[in-house]
Amino acid sequence: MWYYLIAIGIIALDQLTKWIIVRSMAIGEQFPVIEPFLYITSHRNTGAAWGILQGQMWFFYIITVIVIGAVIYYIQQYAKTNVLIGVSLGFILGGAIGNFIDRIFRKEVVDFVDTYIGSYDFPIFNVADSALVVGVGLVFIATILDERKKGSKQT
Numbered sequence: 814m815w816y817y818l819i820a821i822g823i824i825a826l827d828q829l830t831k832w833i834i835v836r837s838m839a840i841g842e843q844f845p846v847i848e849p850f851l852y853i854t855s856h857r858n859t860g861a862a863w864g865i866l867q868g869q870m871w872f873f874y875i876i877t878v879i880v881i882g883a884v885i886y887y888i889q890q891y892a893k894t895n896v897l898i899g900v901s902l903g904f905i906l907g908g909a910i911g912n913f914i915d916r917i918f919r920k921e922v923v924d925f926v927d928t929y930i931g932s933y934d935f936p937i938f939n940v941a942d943s944a945l946v947v948g949v950g951l952v953f954i955a956t957i958l959d960e961r962k963k964g965s966k967q968t
């Protein structure tokens with residue numbers, strides 16, 4: 814149950830940061846946090862990662878509802894026995910809903926975390942994206958650990 818609290822916490826943090834950016838920065842405005850690696854840049858994206866599928870909102874609604882449905886199903890199935898799976902699914906749920914709220918009410922996603930890896934300007938992202946990437950990464954780790962545990966029991 815409290816995995817949903819993780820998702821709610823992420824949604825709250827995501828929406829709060831986006832609200833602050835929308836209210837206090839013009840689109841395109843930038844200020845440095847850690848030169849020359851990290852900046853806050855007010856950005857909007859009507860697509861998904863790297864701006865793919867710009868404007869395909871119905872596609873995003875359908876995918877997001879599928880993602881949310883799958884995550885809730887897996888939380889009911891696995892979170893009781895595997896805490897790490899539960900936590901990672903909570904992250905994915907929070908991230909998916911965070912961007913879903915933007916897509917429904919703003920018809921675009923607010924992004925503001927602008928990182929430069931060397932001279933490469935990584936796509937500007939937000940709290941929800943970070944939660945999604947961390948959640949997906951944790952699911953992989955939890956699955957690998959789970960397989961190892963099963964493997965060691967059989968040997």
Ligand SMILES: CCC[C@@H]1OC(=O)[C@@H](C)C[C@H](C)CCCCC(=O)CCC[C@@H](CC)/C=C/C=C(\COC)CC[C@@H](O)[C@@H](O)C[C@H](O)CNC1=O
Nearest residue numbers: 858861862863864873909912922924936937938942943945
């Ligand atoms: C993170 C998933 C993207 C997020 O998916 C969502 O909402 C989900 C719930 C719904 C999507 C319609 C479905 C997933 C599409 C899969 C995808 O896209 C491949 C991702 C690979 C991943 C490998 C690591 C890259 C990650 C990149 C970025 C995030 O880096 C932290 C850059 C983000 C910036 O391009 C930013 O403008 C994006 C904008 O905020 C809208 N965000 C989305 O569409």
